[in-house]
Amino acid sequence: MLLATLVATSRRIADTSRRLEKIDLLAALLQQAAPDEIETLVAFLSGRARQSRIGVGWAALRDAAASPADRPTLAIAEVDRALETLSATAGPGSDRVKRDLLASLQSRTTAPEQAFLTALLLGELRQGALEGIMLEALAKAFHANPDRVRRAAMLAGDAAPIARLLLEHGPPGLDRCDIQLFQPVQPMLAQTAEDVAAALADLGEAALEYKFDGARVQVHRSSDRVAVFSRNLNDVTRAVPEIVEAVRALPGRDLILEGEVLSLTPQGRPQPFQVTMRRFGRKLDLDRMRAELPLTPFWFDLLYRDGQSLIDEPQSRRFNALTELTPPDTVVPHLLTADPRAADDFLRGALDRGHEGVMAKSTTAGYAAGARGQAWLKVKKAHTLDLVVLAAEWGHGRRQGWLSNLHLGARDTEKGGFAMLGKTFKGLTDEMLAWQTEQLLQLEIARDSYTVHVQPKLVVEIAFSDLQISPRYSSGLALRFARVKRYRPDKPAEAADTFQTVQALAAAP
Numbered sequence: 001m002l003l004a005t006l007v008a009t010s011r012r013i014a015d016t017s018r019r020l021e022k023i024d025l026l027a028a029l030l031q032q033a034a035p036d037e038i039e040t041l042v043a044f045l046s047g048r049a050r051q052s053r054i055g056v057g058w059a060a061l062r063d064a065a066a067s068p069a070d071r072p073t074l075a076i077a078e079v080d081r082a083l084e085t086l087s088a089t090a091g092p093g094s095d096r097v098k099r100d101l102l103a104s105l106q107s108r109t110t111a112p113e114q115a116f117l118t119a120l121l122l123g124e125l126r127q128g129a130l131e132g133i134m135l136e137a138l139a140k141a142f143h144a145n146p147d148r149v150r151r152a153a154m155l156a157g158d159a160a161p162i163a164r165l166l167l168e169h170g171p172p173g174l175d176r177c178d179i180q181l182f183q184p185v186q187p188m189l190a191q192t193a194e195d196v197a198a199a200l201a202d203l204g205e206a207a208l209e210y211k212f213d214g215a216r217v218q219v220h221r222s223s224d225r226v227a228v229f230s231r232n233l234n235d236v237t238r239a240v241p242e243i244v245e246a247v248r249a250l251p252g253r254d255l256i257l258e259g260e261v262l263s264l265t266p267q268g269r270p271q272p273f274q275v276t277m278r279r280f281g282r283k284l285d286l287d288r289m290r291a292e293l294p295l296t297p298f299w300f301d302l303l304y305r306d307g308q309s310l311i312d313e314p315q316s317r318r319f320n321a322l323t324e325l326t327p328p329d330t331v332v333p334h335l336l337t338a339d340p341r342a343a344d345d346f347l348r349g350a351l352d353r354g355h356e357g358v359m360a361k362s363t364t365a366g367y368a369a370g371a372r373g374q375a376w377l378k379v380k381k382a383h384t385l386d387l388v389v390l391a392a393e394w395g396h397g398r399r400q401g402w403l404s405n406l407h408l409g410a411r412d413t414e415k416g417g418f419a420m421l422g423k424t425f426k427g428l429t430d431e432m433l434a435w436q437t438e439q440l441l442q443l444e445i446a447r448d449s450y451t452v453h454v455q456p457k458l459v460v461e462i463a464f465s466d467l468q469i470s471p472r473y474s475s476g477l478a479l480r481f482a483r484v485k486r487y488r489p490d491k492p493a494e495a496a497d498t499f500q501t502v503q504a505l506a507a508a509p
Helices: 003-015 019-030 038-045 058-063 076-088 094-107 111-121 131-141 146-156 160-169 171-176 196-203 241-248 273-280 286-292 315-325 340-352 430-442 499-507
Strands: 189-192 206-211 215-222 225-230 254-263 295-305 334-337 357-362 372-380 384-394 403-411 418-424 444-447 451-454 459-463 466-469 477-480 483-487
Touching: 003 019, 003 038, 003 076, 003 111, 019 038, 019 131, 038 076, 038 131, 038 160, 058 094, 058 444, 076 094, 094 111, 131 146, 131 160, 146 160, 146 171, 160 171, 189 499, 196 206, 196 340, 196 357, 196 372, 206 315, 206 340, 206 372, 215 241, 215 273, 225 241, 241 254, 241 286, 241 295, 254 273, 273 286, 273 483, 295 315, 334 340, 340 357, 384 418, 384 430, 403 430, 403 459, 403 499, 418 477, 418 499, 430 444, 430 451, 430 483, 466 499, 477 499
Parallel strands: 189 372
Antiparallel strands: 206 334, 206 357, 215 225, 215 254, 254 295, 357 372, 384 403, 384 451, 384 459, 403 418, 444 451, 459 483, 466 477
């Protein structure tokens, strides 16, 4: 399939606001794909390259600019191979090699194809083909049950391999999709409850657990082989040897556990999130960092044990199996109750010990991989949202030379892109200013005299007092008294809070 065919469909998808029409356009294109190109096609139409890291930014694309081709000749598979080469290019002289590769690719693309690839590589492709729409299109194209397609994609961690399964084997191919060792599943997510009384009103008797301010991990073990995956499914095994050792010491042979890892003070209180995340840095003096910032795991779920998937079992059974397996001091502090006063006491205990709040979980619910439903509810001390940085303004006075005032957006799952909710420079320490300036300049896509616009990739947790109606922003809403609480480098932009969540908060009494 020519890249031009995909680009034309992408344009048509972007030009319509009708969900069913988007699904029809996607389904028609998917039916034309060959087995060796369908995964790339799904990735491109979902707004990303198939390769997780390519290492190409605005400056590289600018330096590799070339006159567009007169007619389309480039196949999707050729583009994928070029991106694979770019992704694998590293070491001395790699910048020049990447520039030459990009220039060669650009010279073979038409003007519409160049615009598409530039937006794709910068994470700026806004066509409205969100994951939910893509999964419905796959179901329609290959005559599969949409619920089975969604579940398979969640267990596989991605829609692309599911597309190839459907193309090659039809709906029966989905039978192969179950939880598997060393294939991380998308994490189950939580909605926000106003307080523990509201959470219990929704759930009835609930399993309450401390909500930690740490790094969420999913750990897979088969005999002595152990792999640790981060919240966004990256393999971080090398960075956490003490977690590997702890899991190897557990009884049984094959396991998949979920938990949070924390760096604790000598008094047993949690270190700030940014301190824990130092253990996951790219350049790591592991022996020194392990001595300075040892990590402690706290397990809260068991998804698989010795050949048996527990993912569809109720939370109560999964948790009981977990407590039979792990030492008591490594299990998340927990309480089973329907009493709001007991729940309030439990919440105060969590806050007094320096933790974020509590989770309230339905004891009868299975593990809904990748879903953010009402079976898990989080209760925090204050209003917070995980938002995406869209741009930043240069600071003045003491902040001269640093990017300071952040433009904040929430994911819009209906229209695509991000809904602007306001700006803030409050809560930023000198260390955070220096760090964000370095990170944001690496994500730069454009600038004017006082603002740097960036790829929407950096997630920041924002505390705020309230939401208000705002004619200034096209979203119609703005945060009141917003301040930066912390950055969330462990979270991809796709896991940030949605504008629909913000609208629900604004409508709450």
